[in-house]
Amino acid sequence: MRLLLIEDDERLLAGLLPRLEAAGYTVDATGSGQDGAFLGQREDYALAILDLGLPDAEGLAILREWRRRGCQLPVLILTGRDTWHEKVEGFAAGADDYLAKPFHSEELLARIQALIRRHYRQPQGPLRQGELELDEARQSVRVKGDEQQLTGHEFRLLRYLMLNPGRILSKAQLTDQLYGLEQEASSNTLEVLVARLRQKIGKQAIETLRGQGYRLVVAS
Amino acid sequence: MKPRSLTASLGWGLSLGLTALALLQWLLVTLVLQQLIFAYVGSRLEHDADSLIHALSLSPDGLPLLQPETQNPIFSRPFSGHYYRLSVGGIVLSSRSLWQGELPLATLAPGEERLLRQPGPRGQQLLIRQTRVDKDGRQVLLATAEDIGPLNGKLADFGWIYLLITLAVLLLLLAAQAWLIRRQLAPLLHTRQELLQLAAEKIQRLDEDVPAELLPLVKSFNQLLGLQSQRLQRARNSLADLSHALKRPLSRIRQLLETRPWPELEAELSTLSSQIERQLSRARLAGSSPLLATLSLQTLLQELLRALEKLYADKSLRFRLEGPDLALKMERQDALELLGNLLDNACKWARSEVVIRSQGSSLLIGDDGPGVAAEWLEQLSQRGVRADQQTPGHGLGLAIARELIQSYGGELRLGTSAELGGLEVELNLAAVISAGPDQSRP
Numbered sequence: 002m003r004l005l006l007i008e009d010d011e012r013l014l015a016g017l018l019p020r021l022e023a024a025g026y027t028v029d030a031t032g033s034g035q036d037g038a039f040l041g042q043r044e045d046y047a048l049a050i051l052d053l054g055l056p057d058a059e060g061l062a063i064l065r066e067w068r069r070r071g072c073q074l075p076v077l078i079l080t081g082r083d084t085w086h087e088k089v090e091g092f093a094a095g096a097d098d099y100l101a102k103p104f105h106s107e108e109l110l111a112r113i114q115a116l117i118r119r120h121y122r123q124p125q126g127p128l129r130q131g132e133l134e135l136d137e138a139r140q141s142v143r144v145k146g147d148e149q150q151l152t153g154h155e156f157r158l159l160r161y162l163m164l165n166p167g168r169i170l171s172k173a174q175l176t177d178q179l180y181g182l183e184q185e186a187s188s189n190t191l192e193v194l195v196a197r198l199r200q201k202i203g204k205q206a207i208e209t210l211r212g213q214g215y216r217l218v219v220a221s
Numbered sequence: 222m223k224p225r226s227l228t229a230s231l232g233w234g235l236s237l238g239l240t241a242l243a244l245l246q247w248l249l250v251t252l253v254l255q256q257l258i259f260a261y262v263g264s265r266l267e268h269d270a271d272s273l274i275h276a277l278s279l280s281p282d283g284l285p286l287l288q289p290e291t292q293n294p295i296f297s298r299p300f301s302g303h304y305y306r307l308s309v310g311g312i313v314l315s316s317r318s319l320w321q322g323e324l325p326l327a328t329l330a331p332g333e334e335r336l337l338r339q340p341g342p343r344g345q346q347l348l349i350r351q352t353r354v355d356k357d358g359r360q361v362l363l364a365t366a367e368d369i370g371p372l373n374g375k376l377a378d379f380g381w382i383y384l385l386i387t388l389a390v391l392l393l394l395l396a397a398q399a400w401l402i403r404r405q406l407a408p409l410l411h412t413r414q415e416l417l418q419l420a421a422e423k424i425q426r427l428d429e430d431v432p433a434e435l436l437p438l439v440k441s442f443n444q445l446l447g448l449q450s451q452r453l454q455r456a457r458n459s460l461a462d463l464s465h466a467l468k469r470p471l472s473r474i475r476q477l478l479e480t481r482p483w484p485e486l487e488a489e490l491s492t493l494s495s496q497i498e499r500q501l502s503r504a505r506l507a508g509s510s511p512l513l514a515t516l517s518l519q520t521l522l523q524e525l526l527r528a529l530e531k532l533y534a535d536k537s538l539r540f541r542l543e544g545p546d547l548a549l550k551m552e553r554q555d556a557l558e559l560l561g562n563l564l565d566n567a568c569k570w571a572r573s574e575v576v577i578r579s580q581g582s583s584l585l586i587g588d589d590g591p592g593v594a595a596e597w598l599e600q601l602s603q604r605g606v607r608a609d610q611q612t613p614g615h616g617l618g619l620a621i622a623r624e625l626i627q628s629y630g631g632e633l634r635l636g637t638s639a640e641l642g643g644l645e646v647e648l649n650l651a652a653v654i655s656a657g658p659d660q661s662r663p
Contacts, residue, residue, distance in 0.1 A: 081472075085562070086554045086557040089525060089527075089528050089557055092528040093527075098534075103475045103494060
């Protein structure tokens with residue numbers, strides 16, 4: 002699950018990034034509004050966290066530009082501007098959620114999770130597909146009630162698959178979601194990861210479509 | 222006190238002036254005509270007198286004798302309306318037309334003459350000319366008279382017709398004047414409309430394409446406006462900077478506390494955040510001002526609900542909007558802050574439903590949450606004490622809303638929703654409801 006974080010407060014970032022990584026998100030962070038605006042349009046993110054008072058651009062202008070170009074990326078505004086007319090303006094510009102500083106990391110994480118679920122049209126609460134139930138807090142999976150601990154990357158991959166059940170996901174797409182801009186990953190790494198995940202959740206659970214990618218098989 | 226209306230005072234002044242003028246000229250014309258009649262008839266009487274004197278001869282013993290053939294036959298017909306009477310040395314001669322009647326003779330200085338009016342026989346109105354002429358060394362007192370009744374009748378007829386025409390013209394003038402006044406005052410209305418738009422932030426300054434009399438006013442107003450908006454902008458900017466400067470370290474401290482928990486500091490931090498929030502919101506308050514456009518309560522609520530539906534998306538709350546729309550005279554940001562805080566509080570506590578109802582001059586916001594115990598209601602109403610430490614900022618929103626509505630002269634009361642069982646906030650908006658329906662559409 003790949004997030005775009007546009008925030009210029011370095012010290013806030015230093016505290017926030019580890020929390021987001023720990024929750025299983027791959028984060029591309031930038032303090033520049035112009036870079037952020039560009040990345041949001043070009044890369045495939047599950048969600049963007051947008052600060053409004055950026056040194057080189059106005060956050061709302063970035064958001065409006067994305068929406069004008071038909072970009073559906075879920076956007077959470079994270080800002081010190083907490084008056085109601087600013088919130089109303091933020092939502093009118095196309096925001097999906099709004100969190101005022103200072104904030105609790107737990108609240109931010111809960112809001113990110115809820116927003117991603119809404120975006121992938123999955124119900125709130127524990128993520129379930131067929132016999133699989135993902136525990137996002139413990140980063141583990143229950144297969145027919147049998148709990149299996151997951152590594153960070155396994156958790157990320159499985160969550161993305163479970164948010165997109167029955168959909169064919171290309172290798173490039175999955176690699177994008179697992180590794181950010183800065184991490185290099187060979188296609189080999191993904192294959193190894195899929196193989197390990199299959200051992201934990203069952204061989205038939207993930208289908209390989211030659212030349213197209215992978216698909217989570219959902220028992221109807 | 223009822224304000225003085227330019228239209229009314231201009232209208233009254235001009236109408237009175239026009240009416241007085243019309244009546245005066247009518248009176249003048251009638252008087253002049255009357256004088257004209259006197260002068261005309263007077264000169265005829267003078268001619269009559271001249272011919273009489275010419276026809277008069279005196280016998281050597283001083284007896285007056287009038288040659289009958291030189292006399293105008295009109296003097297012979299009884300009550301013809303043309304009369305004379307003369308006296309020479311005590312002997313009096315009258316026209317036959319006078320019959321038994323008399324005309325007054327006056328002893329005047331030689332050559333002197335006098336015009337007077339007097340009722341004549343058979344209801345006639347006589348204009349009498351008295352004069353004294355000396356003929357052959359003898360004193361002749363002469364009075365000639367003519368009935369001016371028919372002429373006066375014609376004059377009266379003319380007077381009535383002329384009066385009617387004058388009144389008709391006057392009415393036309395009054396109508397034209399009213400139309401002109403309205404037309405000439407139109408720029409004032411235009412400027413007033415602009416002031417309303419200005420308040421609604423639809424335009425930035427007033428149009429300076431106005432009559433010369435209005436231009437200085439509009440120009441000074443625009444200058445003042447520039448100054449005012451600069452000041453407001455400066456104040457808001459520095460407030461935004463302050464807010465930013467305070468919230469950055471607060472966010473960082475909160476981040477640090479999450480990795481190294483310290484509950485006492487956490488509690489202090491919450492208090493500090495609330496304090497800052499409250500003071501900032503107080504400083505942001507624009508407050509009541511005479512120049513405010515009206516806002517639609519429904520529109521404000523709908524804007525806020527769009528935001529709240531997303532903020533509380535995971536609760537899938539039902540919002541019910543009931544009652545008629547109200548026109549509020551409030552600064553937009555203040556109104557959003559007031560309603561936003563109250564709705565946010567309701568959403569925070571509601572289980573599934575929030576009802577927003579306008580009722581008379583009140584707005585009721587109720588939820589189906591746990592509500593607030595009666596003994597807490599009073600305290601919560603007074604100072605914005607936090608009813609529950611678990612939900613940060615509870616009570617703060619209510620306190621901010623209370624201060625806000627009070628600064629506009631309104632009221633906020635807390636109670637229990639009879640319908641939903643949770644907290645119900647009653648906002649008394651009587652002080653900010655726009656009175657005139659004409660002002661709701663600037």
